[in-house]
Structure formats: C-alpha cells, structure tokens
Amino acid sequence: MKYEEVKLLADIAGEKTISATRGEQQIVIEIKSFLSCSPMREFETALGQYLIYQTFLSLTHPNYQVYLAVGNKIHEKFFAQVAIELILQKYQVLLLVIDIKKEEIIEWIS
Secondary structure, eight states: OEETTEEOOOOSTTOOEEEEEETTEEEEEEEOOOOSSOHHHHHHHHHHHHHHHHHHHHHHOTTEEEEEEEEHHHIIIIITSHHHHHHHHHTTOEEEEEETTTTEEEEEEO
C-alpha cells in the first residue's frame, strides 16, 4: 500500500495483509499471530498498523474496511479483557476471529 511518500510493505514472520471481498464489501485483513511472550506489545504494534492502514485506505480506497485477524485462543485470553475491549471500541477496530488449525473464520466482530 502506498500513500504519498509512505510505502507500507507486507509483514514478515508469517503475518500478512490481504485484501478480499465479503459480500459486496471490500476488506483488507491484517493477520497477526501474537506468538511472542508479550501480547500487549504485539497489540500495540498491531493497533498502530491497523490505524495507519485505516487512515490511508480512507483516503485512497474509502470503500474498503480494515479487519484485524487473530486466532481464537489469543482472542479468548487477551482480546476478551475489559481494558482491551475498551481500546477496540474507542478506535472502532474490526476483528476477525480465526480457528488457526481449521483455517476457518469463527466470528466477525464489528
């Protein structure tokens, strides 16, 4: 993705950004694994990336929505915390909860 002089590259270490269609809706999915020993640090990074993508897409492709995709286990252990839910609501983060083993979407959270 590119906006003005800023160019964003795909993530490394198995994480990636993909674009897709959900019904008639165009979406960008930022996939995060949360494998390190500090989920909060990974969340800080993921939230920053999410907000950057959301900002640039709102200008370049206003019909797209950004989703942050996370595994169901990290969703249950980390994202279900009241403090994290507060942040997700404040910044209107759209989540996609995935069963990693089955490679299936469990839940779309708007």
